[in-house]
Amino acid sequence: MTELLYQTDSYLRSFDATGTALDEENHGIALDRTAFYPGGGGQPADIGYLQVRDTNFSIIRARKIGDQVFHYLEGGLPLPSLGEKVRGQLDWERRYQLMRTHTAMHILCGVIFRDYGASVTGGDMDPLQGRMDFEFETMHKDLVDKIEQAVNQEITEARPVRVVILPRDVAFQIPDLIRTKINLLPEGILQVRTVEIVGLDLQADGGTHVANTSEVGHIRVVDYKSKGKINKRIYVSIE
Numbered sequence: 001m002t003e004l005l006y007q008t009d010s011y012l013r014s015f016d017a018t019g020t021a022l023d024e025e026n027h028g029i030a031l032d033r034t035a036f037y038p039g040g041g042g043q044p045a046d047i048g049y050l051q052v053r054d055t056n057f058s059i060i061r062a063r064k065i066g067d068q069v070f071h072y073l074e075g076g077l078p079l080p081s082l083g084e085k086v087r088g089q090l091d092w093e094r095r096y097q098l099m100r101t102h103t104a105m106h107i108l109c110g111v112i113f114r115d116y117g118a119s120v121t122g123g124d125m126d127p128l129q130g131r132m133d134f135e136f137e138t139m140h141k142d143l144v145d146k147i148e149q150a151v152n153q154e155i156t157e158a159r160p161v162r163v164v165i166l167p168r169d170v171a172f173q174i175p176d177l178i179r180t181k182i183n184l185l186p187e188g189i190l191q192v193r194t195v196e197i198v199g200l201d202l203q204a205d206g207g208t209h210v211a212n213t214s215e216v217g218h219i220r221v222v223d224y225k226s227k228g229k230i231n232k233r234i235y236v237s238i239e
């Protein structure tokens with residue numbers, strides 16, 4: 001089992017760990033603990049480096065398989081041995097951009113639900129840009145500027161972003177979480193990690209976010225598309 005260090009400290013950039021399993025075919029190694037986000041919920045996996053003795057290996061992606069996180073290394077060099085001490089280091093610039101972007105997406109969700117009652121159905125992001133799908137029948141182009149202003153207002157408000165891990169039965173009684181379809185979580189999950197933008201948005205979420213909305217920067221709503229009568233896709237970029 002891999003301890004997911006990013007779940008409790010998303011600002012952790014490097015960490016010491018030990019190899020626990022190998023995936024020889026794909027040139028990957030599982031670690032007993034990691035700060036690498038393995039991808040999911042629209043947020044891409046981290047990349048970075050693994051230092052083994054004096055050699056730096058590039059980690060080109062990470063992936064969660066069962067309860068282990070595998071780190072896939074650039075080919076050519078031999079994999080570290082199991083039990084060997086290693087040091088992981090994130091590509092921090094890229095990860096921090098993803099934290100800002102992910103938080104921007106939650107601000108967008110919070111604002112659109114608060115102002116228009118529209119629920120999010122999905123989303124995807126890259127560093128400094130993202131898109132989200134909403135059940136938002138009344139979306140039209142005159143709203144673009146209004147939405148952009150409202151999300152940037154929430155950044156100016158400098159709202160704290162709080163991460164809490166709750167027992168499943170406690171989380172299942174919180175109305176804001178019920179509306180985000182928390183009931184779709186697999187039965188085996190006994191703890192629910194929640195991410196709250198205080199006063200704006202609360203979601204069950206495994207991703208990495210900044211600690212305050214003021215860190216996000218300026219959000220631009222760059223486009224939107226109709227994906228049918230009700231479903232609308234909104235594109236944002238972060239400056």
Ligand SMILES: [Zn+2]
Nearest residue numbers: 041102205207
């Ligand atoms: Zn999220």
